[in-house]
Amino acid sequence: MAISYDNTGRGIKVLVNGVHMKTIPVLLLEAFKNHHGKIAFDKKRRITPEERKLLHSYLVYLKWIRKLRKTEKHLYQLIKDTYPVATRKVITLDSERFELVLDNNLKIKCPEKIYLLFTEKPVIIHSNY
Known part of the structure; x- marks a missing residue:
């Protein structure tokens, strides 16, 4: 399963084996790259509210981790890859x-x-x- 991305300006098309499967917002691309295994590639081209919540929660978690890198360095080292x-x-x-x-x-x-x-x-x- 080869996943590629095509930036169209309004959103990013996710292509699986060259076939358009999903369209995601630009801000959620990093979260999608890390957690696309939890997204269902069915016939719906747009992400569902549950998928959007999953990706958004991952983004907020990443921002908190980045903040910990500056303030709590030892805690950051414990949880950086989890x-x-x-x-x-x-x-x-x-x-x-x-x-x-x-x-x-x-x-x-x-x-x-x-x-x-x-x-x-x-x-x-x-x-x-």
Whole structure:
């Protein structure tokens, strides 16, 4: 399956084996290149709202990772090549925090904005401390 891209000005045509399969916005090209395995190449030429949400959440995650590169260098080195697979909401006695579970089973604290993008089925954990 050879994937190529054709820039038409308004959008980018995704060609699979020379046949036009999808049209995506220019801003989502980088996310599409990394996650095209999660996109269904059916008869619909436009990306569906679910596919658009997936690509948009990846873009927001990338921006957050780039920000971590400048502010939290050690955390960035731990998570630079990983992707979130689940989310958790941890409720303690006096506060709550949001966590991402990455594909290497590492759990990191994240902002609420990132948590809401990747939440499919909320997992709530209660902590005693």
